[in-house]
Amino acid sequence: MHPATESKRHISRGALVGALALFLAQSTTCAFVATGAEPAAKKSAPTKRPRPLTWEERSEIWYNQPETLKAPALAIAENLFYVGNKQFSSHLLVGKKEIVLIDTPYPVHFDMLVDSIRSVGVDPAKITLILHTHRHYDHNGATFRMKKLSGAKTAIGAKEIRGRLQKPHVLEPAIQQYCERRGWAYEPFDIDMLLDHGQQIDIGGTVVHCHHTPGHTPGTISYSFDVTVDGKKHMAFLFGGPGLQTLRWANNGYPGAAAERKRQQIEDFTRTFDYLKTLQVDVPLGAHPFINDTLGKYERQQKGEQPNPFLDPAGWNKFLAKQEASYKKVIAEMKEK
Numbered sequence: 001m002h003p004a005t006e007s008k009r010h011i012s013r014g015a016l017v018g019a020l021a022l023f024l025a026q027s028t029t030c031a032f033v034a035t036g037a038e039p040a041a042k043k044s045a046p047t048k049r050p051r052p053l054t055w056e057e058r059s060e061i062w063y064n065q066p067e068t069l070k071a072p073a074l075a076i077a078e079n080l081f082y083v084g085n086k087q088f089s090s091h092l093l094v095g096k097k098e099i100v101l102i103d104t105p106y107p108v109h110f111d112m113l114v115d116s117i118r119s120v121g122v123d124p125a126k127i128t129l130i131l132h133t134h135r136h137y138d139h140n141g142a143t144f145r146m147k148k149l150s151g152a153k154t155a156i157g158a159k160e161i162r163g164r165l166q167k168p169h170v171l172e173p174a175i176q177q178y179c180e181r182r183g184w185a186y187e188p189f190d191i192d193m194l195l196d197h198g199q200q201i202d203i204g205g206t207v208v209h210c211h212h213t214p215g216h217t218p219g220t221i222s223y224s225f226d227v228t229v230d231g232k233k234h235m236a237f238l239f240g241g242p243g244l245q246t247l248r249w250a251n252n253g254y255p256g257a258a259a260e261r262k263r264q265q266i267e268d269f270t271r272t273f274d275y276l277k278t279l280q281v282d283v284p285l286g287a288h289p290f291i292n293d294t295l296g297k298y299e300r301q302q303k304g305e306q307p308n309p310f311l312d313p314a315g316w317n318k319f320l321a322k323q324e325a326s327y328k329k330v331i332a333e334m335k336e337k
């Protein structure tokens with residue numbers, strides 16, 4: 001999640017509408033400049049750039065207008081479907097014994113998630129296991145509702161849990177408080193299984209391998225499994241926590257005093273990147289769809305592009321190199337301060 005932040009600022013709808021109006025007004029100004037039709041006298045005036053919406057402003061839209069995030073449900077491989085929305089990923093992996101959902105978005109996106117699962121021909125009530133990449137709200141917000149519908153077991157990285165495992169478990173009190181301040185639903189759920197590095201889950205004909213890849217959070221888990229694309233088996237890999245923004249958060253989810261929390265997080269992220277470079281990934285999946293261009297690849301797939309655009313080992317290597325470079329830059333900036 002990226003409630004980023006522990007900002008105490010509450011965005012009212014009025015303020016949001018104001019920000020949108022400002023954004024649109026400034027966009028219009030920029031369009032005018034771009035046409036070259038602006039009178040010469042105005043050219044010396046300072047150019048106002050549109051202020052990009054903050055994560056909080058955008059997330060308010062995602063929360064209150066779920067329909068703006070509607071995305072087509074799609075088949076990435078014969079046994080793997082994307083059932084998330086335009087902002088938050090959910091993947092459905094169909095085994096012979098188990099039907100597995102990986103991550104759920106905000107609670108208010110639940111109906112959309114259910115529709116997407118149905119549209120790929122799977123009955124959501126038959127989901128048996130819900131795996132999570134990490135503790136943030138945009139990766140498990142609708143799990144309570146999905147568990148209630150299906151009776152599925154739930155699992156998350158062992159290091160995402162602090163203290164005793166409660167039922168239902170509040171994954172991060174700071175996030176619960178954040179949601180309450182914004183008037184958002186926060187629905188803790190029972191956790192049935194804790195995951196660690198090297199754990200394997202046999203779902204019938206397919207084995208899900210768990211990789212502990214901490215950094216974004218202490219207990220981030222990535223998943224790999226075989227998928228069948230165009231009749232051949234390939235390794236799909238979902239990196240559960242590529243987001244670097246938590247490096248800048250005072251509360252990064254790690255235990256201990258501030259300096260120790262940061263030291264551990266940096267050590268973890270460095271080790272995670274070193275580990276990821278040892279993997280051979282054929283089908284990179286995104287913890288958010290923009291990470292691996294899920295929807296763009298779908299459009300190309302629909303146009304009949306060969307080989308299947310979801311087969312993208314070069315894309316994975318490129319993403320990893322870019323992400324690691326960004327990581328090193330963030331660390332260098334942090335050390336300068």
Ligand SMILES: [Zn+2]
Pocket residue numbers: 001002134136216243
């Ligand atoms: Zn996150």
